[in-house]
Amino acid sequence: MHWLSGYWVGRESSMEKLLEIRDVSKNFDGVTAIERLSFNVTGGIVKSIIGPNGAGKTTLINMITGIYRPTAGQILFKDRLLNNVKPHRISALGIRRTFQTVELFENMTVMENVMVGYHVRSHKGLVSCAFRMPGVKTEESSTRERAFEYIRFVGIEHYADRMAGTVPFGVQRLVEIARAGVSRPEMLLLDEPAAGLNEVETAEASRLIKRICDSGVTVILVEHDMKMVMSISDEILVINYGRKIAEGSPEEVKSDPAVIEAYLGKSRAHA
Amino acid sequence: MGNTNKIGVLVLSGIIIFLPFIFSRWEATSYYPTVMVFVAIHCIIATGLCLLLGFAGQISLGHAAFFGIGAYASGIISTKLGWSPWVGMAAGMVIASGVAYGIGVPSLRLRGHYLAMATLGFGVIVYIVFNEFVSLTGGPSGFGDIPRMSIGGLQLNTTFRFYYFAWFIAMIVLILSLNVVHSRVGRALRAIHGSELAATAQGIDVSGYKVRVFMLSAAYGAVAGSLYAHYVTFINPPPFDIFFSLKLLMMVVIGGTGSVWGAFAGAALLTFLPEWLSFLEDFDVLAYGLLLLVIVMFLPEGLIGLVGRSHALALRILGRT
Numbered sequence: 001m002h003w004l005s006g007y008w009v010g011r012e013s014s015m016e017k018l019l020e021i022r023d024v025s026k027n028f029d030g031v032t033a034i035e036r037l038s039f040n041v042t043g044g045i046v047k048s049i050i051g052p053n054g055a056g057k058t059t060l061i062n063m064i065t066g067i068y069r070p071t072a073g074q075i076l077f078k079d080r081l082l083n084n085v086k087p088h089r090i091s092a093l094g095i096r097r098t099f100q101t102v103e104l105f106e107n108m109t110v111m112e113n114v115m116v117g118y119h120v121r122s123h124k125g126l127v128s129c130a131f132r133m134p135g136v137k138t139e140e141s142s143t144r145e146r147a148f149e150y151i152r153f154v155g156i157e158h159y160a161d162r163m164a165g166t167v168p169f170g171v172q173r174l175v176e177i178a179r180a181g182v183s184r185p186e187m188l189l190l191d192e193p194a195a196g197l198n199e200v201e202t203a204e205a206s207r208l209i210k211r212i213c214d215s216g217v218t219v220i221l222v223e224h225d226m227k228m229v230m231s232i233s234d235e236i237l238v239i240n241y242g243r244k245i246a247e248g249s250p251e252e253v254k255s256d257p258a259v260i261e262a263y264l265g266k267s268r269a270h271a
Numbered sequence: 272m273g274n275t276n277k278i279g280v281l282v283l284s285g286i287i288i289f290l291p292f293i294f295s296r297w298e299a300t301s302y303y304p305t306v307m308v309f310v311a312i313h314c315i316i317a318t319g320l321c322l323l324l325g326f327a328g329q330i331s332l333g334h335a336a337f338f339g340i341g342a343y344a345s346g347i348i349s350t351k352l353g354w355s356p357w358v359g360m361a362a363g364m365v366i367a368s369g370v371a372y373g374i375g376v377p378s379l380r381l382r383g384h385y386l387a388m389a390t391l392g393f394g395v396i397v398y399i400v401f402n403e404f405v406s407l408t409g410g411p412s413g414f415g416d417i418p419r420m421s422i423g424g425l426q427l428n429t430t431f432r433f434y435y436f437a438w439f440i441a442m443i444v445l446i447l448s449l450n451v452v453h454s455r456v457g458r459a460l461r462a463i464h465g466s467e468l469a470a471t472a473q474g475i476d477v478s479g480y481k482v483r484v485f486m487l488s489a490a491y492g493a494v495a496g497s498l499y500a501h502y503v504t505f506i507n508p509p510p511f512d513i514f515f516s517l518k519l520l521m522m523v524v525i526g527g528t529g530s531v532w533g534a535f536a537g538a539a540l541l542t543f544l545p546e547w548l549s550f551l552e553d554f555d556v557l558a559y560g561l562l563l564l565v566i567v568m569f570l571p572e573g574l575i576g577l578v579g580r581s582h583a584l585a586l587r588i589l590g591r592t
Contacts, residue, residue: 065472086476088471088474088476091471091472091473092474096472097472099468103469103472104466104469105461105462105466105469106465108458108461108465112461115458116459116473116475117473119455119458119459119462119473119474120473120474124455124456125456126451126456126483126484126487129450129451129454129456130447130448130450132450136454179473183474
């Protein structure tokens with residue numbers, strides 16, 4: 001019942017600040033990607049991060065997941081400081097992500113990809129596996145069950161046994177989401193899940209993200225497709241040049257002059 | 272381990288059991304059981320290297336050194352200290368995997384082929400130590416009179432007996448490795464091979480797993496070395512040089528890196544090949560090169576890929592009729 005317990009923790013955590021970004025900056029050799037950014041993510045919502053290209057959105061995701069370390073400031077997840085935690089540990093803490101450039105294990109089937117996503121919820125080590133110690137078999141079959149359950153939830157069961165590199169691009173994006181979501185993380189970071197998808201696929205992905213959020217997972221969405229962002233976000237954070245320029249509900253953000261200016265340019269904004 | 276693998280293990284065990292009886296019927300093949308002992312020894316090391324290369328995506332250019340550490344540790348402990356060869360074997364495994372940990376932790380933390388460079392240097396150093404530490408290793412002339420292994424009261428003093436013993440160990444190594452491959456750990460390793468970035472995002476401790484597999488492959492190498500020492504009963508440095516490391520890599524690549532069976536196929540072929548190519552004398556290196564070239568160009572999945580291909584072909588032919 002281990003996976004269930006994780007699932008329920010996810011549900012209960014609709015607390016005020018699941019994730020807290022405090023005064024975070026990131027410099028790359030003198031170039032400032034993120035500058036003194038602060039915001040919170042409430043548990044149980046879809047929070048979108050938008051901004052023009054190069055605004056620092058992916059840098060932000062990479063910092064939350066531990067791939068980059070902040071130059072200054074603090075990142076707290078459930079009041080725990082993440083700044084110096086290794087990426088794979090952050091993953092095990094319940095923060096999972098997808099990649100803008102689909103990063104599937106192409107040498108494995110869709111099913112196996114999703115099973116790898118369940119890694120943090122299983123625990124048998126090298127020696128136990130080599131000697132088939134008690135419990136290895138049950139863990140393996142429960143992993144398989146959970147993975148297939150989630151593959152069905154995402155709606156890609158027809159592709160389960162295909163090699164991940166050979167399925168259509170739209171499906172590959174869904175495999176990424178399934179692989180990240182199968183472990184029932186508390187927080188899911190989606191880096192442009194609609195990029196490269198057509199309108200129908202985007203609408204499907206939007207519904208899926210909504211369903212994932214409804215199942216108790218807090219979603220941080222980085223996306224350029226405004227239709228998707230506006231339709232499924234509870235809150236939106238707008239950044240430009242690494243700084244926050246607006247934050248609030250979709251309606252508030254839509255009418256914010258600073259946002260319009262960043263997206264459309266000064267003259268149109270004042271017109 | 273799936274059904275195909277179980278059938279494979281049973282079939283191979285059957286072949287291994289009956290092979291000496293078949294070989295002994297003809298004069299020309301009467302010494303083949305001896306060659307088959309070396310096949311078993313090579314299978315054990317190649318399997319470890321296959322897990323490292325094919326599943327964790329790392330190259331070791333110094334695996335002969337682990338083979339040597341196993342042989343020398345086992346040889347020295349049983350000959351000079353007079354302890355049981357089993358203790359020697361265990362000591363060799365511990366030393367080899369300890370050394371692998373020492374090399375692996377710094378070099379596997381970095382992305383890229385740093386392990387290849389580190390093991391290349393390590394192999395050379397170990398080879399020099401075998402040659403120069405005369406008081407312990409006997410230097411270039413080595414040392415002999417290494418006691419044979421025994422199980423209970425049974426001395427493994429004939430090729431026939433040692434053949435079954437070595438293959439018993441090789442089959443255990445095969446089964447353990449197949450278990451690892453078809454488990455959560457094996458999946459994690461293939462994930463690392465597929466994309467390290469994505470593997471990390473799934474909560475997989477990439478460098479931790481690489482180090483563990485490297486240690487396992489070093490331990491396999493030491494087991495093989497110990498078998499070698501107690502079978503040949505004499506050791507000197509040449510079998511543990513860089514060229515043997517390269518030959519081991521060739522076994523894995525020619526056999527196929529995607530499957531542990533490939534390591535077995537490659538080890539068998541490359542151990543028998545020198546017997547068949549002895550008329551070429553020193554030019555046999557060219558034959559190896561040619562073989563490697565052909566495999567890499569036309570059969571990148573290795574010899575073991577032939578099994579899958581012929582299976583598909585058979586299905587097509589059967590489907591037509």
